[in-house]
Amino acid sequence: MTTRLDDLPLRDDLRGLVPYGAPQAPLPIALNVNENTHPVPQEVADDILDSVARALREINRYPDREFTALREAFADYLGHGLTAEQIWAGNGSNEVLQHLLQAFAGPGRTAFGFAPTYSMYPLLTRGTGAQWIAGERAHDFTVSPESAAAQVAQVQPDVVFLCAPNNPTGTPMGLDVVEAVYDATDGIVIVDEAYQEFAPRDERSALTLLPGRERLAVSRTMSKAFAFAGARVGYLAADPALVDALRLVRLPYHLSGLTQAAALAALAHAPVMLGMVDEIVAQRDRMSATLSALGYTPYDSATNFVLFGGVDDPARTWRELYDRGILIRDVGIPHHLRVTAGTAEETTAFLDALASVGSKV
Numbered sequence: 001m002t003t004r005l006d007d008l009p010l011r012d013d014l015r016g017l018v019p020y021g022a023p024q025a026p027l028p029i030a031l032n033v034n035e036n037t038h039p040v041p042q043e044v045a046d047d048i049l050d051s052v053a054r055a056l057r058e059i060n061r062y063p064d065r066e067f068t069a070l071r072e073a074f075a076d077y078l079g080h081g082l083t084a085e086q087i088w089a090g091n092g093s094n095e096v097l098q099h100l101l102q103a104f105a106g107p108g109r110t111a112f113g114f115a116p117t118y119s120m121y122p123l124l125t126r127g128t129g130a131q132w133i134a135g136e137r138a139h140d141f142t143v144s145p146e147s148a149a150a151q152v153a154q155v156q157p158d159v160v161f162l163c164a165p166n167n168p169t170g171t172p173m174g175l176d177v178v179e180a181v182y183d184a185t186d187g188i189v190i191v192d193e194a195y196q197e198f199a200p201r202d203e204r205s206a207l208t209l210l211p212g213r214e215r216l217a218v219s220r221t222m223s224k225a226f227a228f229a230g231a232r233v234g235y236l237a238a239d240p241a242l243v244d245a246l247r248l249v250r251l252p253y254h255l256s257g258l259t260q261a262a263a264l265a266a267l268a269h270a271p272v273m274l275g276m277v278d279e280i281v282a283q284r285d286r287m288s289a290t291l292s293a294l295g296y297t298p299y300d301s302a303t304n305f306v307l308f309g310g311v312d313d314p315a316r317t318w319r320e321l322y323d324r325g326i327l328i329r330d331v332g333i334p335h336h337l338r339v340t341a342g343t344a345e346e347t348t349a350f351l352d353a354l355a356s357v358g359s360k361v
Ligand SMILES: Cc1ncc(COP(=O)(O)O)c(C=O)c1O
Pocket: 033, 034, 091, 092, 093, 094, 095, 118, 163, 166, 167, 192, 194, 220, 221, 222, 223, 229, 232, 233, 234
């Protein structure tokens, strides 16, 4: 007889949970997990290979546990006068968020976010034994400073996630919301800026709010704008004391020498790596315009993806696109689907396929 999960002495608080499971299907056009659909440019790939090759010569030794050079490079990239001691990094921003929760959530504590939001927040929270509490957004998925502050003041969570711009809706979040939430809580406030590079250039980052706010952390990732999802590199900026707290929970040498070498080489070419951002934003806007023309209702997006409503039967439309070789995401919001901006060709293929599917409300 095969063993089932229920037969194992699993933690009670993990029973019944479903793991993160965005489908990974080998389809020609994958627009489902908000990756950058453009590969790393060859000139940068060559440098990354050289850097990794050098790191390989010392791979018998543990890597720099403090990933000092990488933290300096992130501080330089982010600007705003940040220094290396204010930077932390991990294997994807998921691990960075996990470190925050391990240090500041855990059993008997709560984490909070405005739903619908990034599906890993509840999973990461529960993984540390803490409770997840979902707050509310307005019908258009925005959240006002007043509502945000009132909800946070009522719940008094230990950790607040502000996904800015928000996944899966694409919704931008003003810094007035961040300020209001920070003032409404004594807990840790995490602003997840995974998609910040796709926001309008004049949009201020929450990094500008860091001075004087020792409970604020701003997380970023190389997975999206930097086209580095497969390398698994995320990072955050915060007060040095908050960064210090994360040392208590990380595994020693959690960032491998190869990861550090690859990320350092990529960061040295930041402008080239980010070169595709404008093109992706153009495709995103083309997607939104055509979705409207097709009778769907795309939401305002400051990211590399578009959530659109007006879908009669999302599961059916998803399947019909799948059968045409196109993978997008059913994020579980009734009558909505989410699609990542692709290359010009991929975007055209998606829009043509959707027009031929034609299952609007
Ligand atoms: C809002 C948000 N935060 C964090 C992540 C995690 O990214 P990674 O772990 O690849 O850095 C994602 C990935 O889709 C995301 O959408």
